[in-house]
Amino acid sequence: MSARTIIDKIWDAHQVRAETDATPGILYVDLHLIHEVTTPQAFAELRARGLGVRRPDRVLATLDHSTPTLPAAADGTRPYASPEAAHQVAQLEANCAEFGIALNGWDSPHRGIVHVIGPELGATQPGMTIVCGDSHTATHGAFGALAFGIGTTEVGHVLATQCLLQRKPRTFAIHLDGRLRPGVGAKDLILHVIGAIGVGGGTGHVIEYRGSAIEALSMEQRMTVCNMSIEAGARAGLIAPDETTFAYLQGRPRAPQGEAWTRAVAAWRELASDPGARYDREIRIDAAAIGPTISYGTHPGMVTPIGAPIPLARDAQEAKALDYMRFAGGRALTGEPVDVVFVGSCTNSRLSDLREAADVLRGRRVAAGVRMLVVPGSVAIKHAAEAEGLDAVFRAAGAEWRDAGCSMCIGMNGDIAEPGQLVVSTSNRNFEGRQGPGARTVLASPRVAATAAVAGRIADPDAVLEDAA
Amino acid sequence: MKPLNRVRSRTAVLPFENIDTDRIIPARFLTTTERVGLGRHAFNDWRYAADGAPDPAFPLNAPEAKGCAILIAGRNFGCGSSREHAPWALLDYGIGAVISSEIADIFRSNALKNGLLAIVLPPDQHAELLAQPGIELDIDIAASTITLPDGRVFAFALDGFARHCLLNGIDQLGFLLDAEAAIGAFERRADPHRPSLENPA
Numbered sequence: 001m002s003a004r005t006i007i008d009k010i011w012d013a014h015q016v017r018a019e020t021d022a023t024p025g026i027l028y029v030d031l032h033l034i035h036e037v038t039t040p041q042a043f044a045e046l047r048a049r050g051l052g053v054r055r056p057d058r059v060l061a062t063l064d065h066s067t068p069t070l071p072a073a074a075d076g077t078r079p080y081a082s083p084e085a086a087h088q089v090a091q092l093e094a095n096c097a098e099f100g101i102a103l104n105g106w107d108s109p110h111r112g113i114v115h116v117i118g119p120e121l122g123a124t125q126p127g128m129t130i131v132c133g134d135s136h137t138a139t140h141g142a143f144g145a146l147a148f149g150i151g152t153t154e155v156g157h158v159l160a161t162q163c164l165l166q167r168k169p170r171t172f173a174i175h176l177d178g179r180l181r182p183g184v185g186a187k188d189l190i191l192h193v194i195g196a197i198g199v200g201g202g203t204g205h206v207i208e209y210r211g212s213a214i215e216a217l218s219m220e221q222r223m224t225v226c227n228m229s230i231e232a233g234a235r236a237g238l239i240a241p242d243e244t245t246f247a248y249l250q251g252r253p254r255a256p257q258g259e260a261w262t263r264a265v266a267a268w269r270e271l272a273s274d275p276g277a278r279y280d281r282e283i284r285i286d287a288a289a290i291g292p293t294i295s296y297g298t299h300p301g302m303v304t305p306i307g308a309p310i311p312l313a314r315d316a317q318e319a320k321a322l323d324y325m326r327f328a329g330g331r332a333l334t335g336e337p338v339d340v341v342f343v344g345s346c347t348n349s350r351l352s353d354l355r356e357a358a359d360v361l362r363g364r365r366v367a368a369g370v371r372m373l374v375v376p377g378s379v380a381i382k383h384a385a386e387a388e389g390l391d392a393v394f395r396a397a398g399a400e401w402r403d404a405g406c407s408m409c410i411g412m413n414g415d416i417a418e419p420g421q422l423v424v425s426t427s428n429r430n431f432e433g434r435q436g437p438g439a440r441t442v443l444a445s446p447r448v449a450a451t452a453a454v455a456g457r458i459a460d461p462d463a464v465l466e467d468a469a
Numbered sequence: 470m471k472p473l474n475r476v477r478s479r480t481a482v483l484p485f486e487n488i489d490t491d492r493i494i495p496a497r498f499l500t501t502t503e504r505v506g507l508g509r510h511a512f513n514d515w516r517y518a519a520d521g522a523p524d525p526a527f528p529l530n531a532p533e534a535k536g537c538a539i540l541i542a543g544r545n546f547g548c549g550s551s552r553e554h555a556p557w558a559l560l561d562y563g564i565g566a567v568i569s570s571e572i573a574d575i576f577r578s579n580a581l582k583n584g585l586l587a588i589v590l591p592p593d594q595h596a597e598l599l600a601q602p603g604i605e606l607d608i609d610i611a612a613s614t615i616t617l618p619d620g621r622v623f624a625f626a627l628d629g630f631a632r633h634c635l636l637n638g639i640d641q642l643g644f645l646l647d648a649e650a651a652i653g654a655f656e657r658r659a660d661p662h663r664p665s666l667e668n669p670a
């Protein structure tokens with residue numbers, strides 16, 4: 001067989017039926033992740049047609065988007081943002097019960113953001129096809145899985161048949177070579193990449209991130225990179241599995257155990273793209289040239305090195321974006337006063353992200369007038385963070401320490417900013433109104449976000465943290 | 470889904486690039502458990518001013534945009550969230566076709582599954598349509614053509630299977646259910662490249 005990419009290998013291994021000119025292929029799905037927002041209409045469709053769920057054992061269900069991050073009252077009532085949000089959660093509980101799906105619900109120690117708990121449980125594994133009615137499903141690509149977002153109609157398809165009708169996407173290799181500078185992390189790297197290829201730069205493609213800078217990343221960092229592939233328009237993003245991947249997975253509850261583990265690792269080692277495999281597109285980016293990077297506009301392709309003057313608007317679109325953000329082209333954003341800081345989301349809510357933020361906050365205080373929300377990605381992360389005292393660091397600094405969920409990444413649960421407020425956020429989307437109507441979002445790493453909280457303004461961590469110490 | 474073979478309408482133009490699905494339907498309206506009724510929130514935060522009244526500056530609020538079923542939008546329409554609420558909202562609002570020079574993958578797939586045409590044209594043709602709001606277009610799905618008022622015809626690419634489903638009102642789940650025997654056989658086949666399937670999930 002000719003040299004194949006990891007994308008080809010996973011695709012080929014999951015074809016129930018190959019595509020033809022007349023019909024798309026039928027692709028088997030190994031793991032289906034579901035949450036309360038994009039499933040009610042799919043279950044209604046099954047019910048209307050008298051269909052069951054084909055493989056409830058291949059569905060991982062949780063509550064994350066509409067869920068409050070404040071604790072329940074003494075009588076057990078939860079502070080939902082609206083009766084509709086409460087109803088949506090109740091619907092998923094009822095649907096899972098009716099269709100025989102185990103739900104990681106309110107009482108589960110495994111509840112959390114769907115893209116955080118899959119890896120945490122070891123349910124996300126190399127070589128798998130993974131889908132979810134959620135565009136950040138690419139997060140799971142960090143493990144060398146082909147993971148992508150689908151719509152609600154397709155959620156119904158997978159529930160009923162465990163399959164999807166798909167045409168094979170094109171392949172796109174992004175090589176990141178060189179060593180990241182100290183204090184520069186995965187978030188800076190991926191923001192830089194999106195800026196380089198543009199928000200539509202990956203459309204129609206699956207990206208494979210390659211190169212020495214990628215190999216050097218931890219699993220948590222790889223997840224941050226793959227997570228934002230959709231922000232470049234790509235169907236998915238993935239990284240070939242290696243020793244780092246295996247070490248992360250070994251011993252997790254749903255990872256293979258014993259003899260099965262040995263066989264699995266042997267098969268996973270064969271997944272990496274063959275030498276000489278051809279991609280539809282390839283680019284190279286020097287990782288050593290990347291500095292702390294933030295967004296300045298209203299889509300994640302409008303990014304800048306933190307201290308650099310932001311570009312002047314080149315057209316009406318960019319002028320409109322700067323106008324919304326109330327930023328002036330030609331000036332750096334450092335010094336811009338900040339109202340809210342959010343550390344959380346499936347991009348940056350894992351233990352390493354919380355540690356990164358806590359390292360900045362330890363012995364310092366959130367500036368007067370700034371509200372800081374720290375929202376762990378899962379119940380397990382919350383407990384782990386509390387076990388090492390991170391919650392105490394956040395509380396002592398004046399930040400709010402919340403329960404797990406999507407929270408201010410999407411603002412569906414009532415965690416939002418006020419119109420006009422500037423939010424420095426570790427999430428993935430700075431779209432107009434994403435964090436509340438009129439709210440202005442600057443995307444950043446946990447380190448940059450925590451620095452903004454302490455300084456009360458956008459600031460370069462390297463400049464501020466030394467003299468503040 | 471009803472069979473669909475023609476969309477004929479004047480055009481409304483939203484000349485902005487990268488219109489994301491949060492713009493098309495903001496997240497706070499996603500708590501619905503229905504597919505219907507989202508039209509009144511389509512483009513909610515552009516469409517209504519802070520006091521809830523229609524914002525006259527929003528192009529689709531112009532009197533001449535009323536009733537237009539064809540939307541010409543700037544490049545990279547439908548990017549961002551995979552929410553199918555976006556095509557549901559547009560259809561419910563009365564849009565039957567969206568034309569751009571680039572349409573995000575998931576939005577396009579969701580749109581076609583709901584009978585909302587998502588058409589990609591080359592940049593020059595797209596630019597021409599963007600520049601002339603209100604012209605009458607005749608979209609013929611079987612022929613995959615758009616006829617302009619001056620008689621010129623723009624051809625567009627449409628996946629043959631998607632076209633077949635649109636023209637005949639076929640929903641794709643039926644097609645997958647018919648493949649049950651093949652799916653069962655696939656599940657029983659051991660494959661060393663899918664170790665995951667050997668494990669209890």
Ligand code: SF4
Pocket residue numbers: 064065113114115134136345346347405406409410427428
């Ligand atoms: S954290 Fe944000 S991006 Fe991630 S799944 Fe939740 S809403 Fe989506």
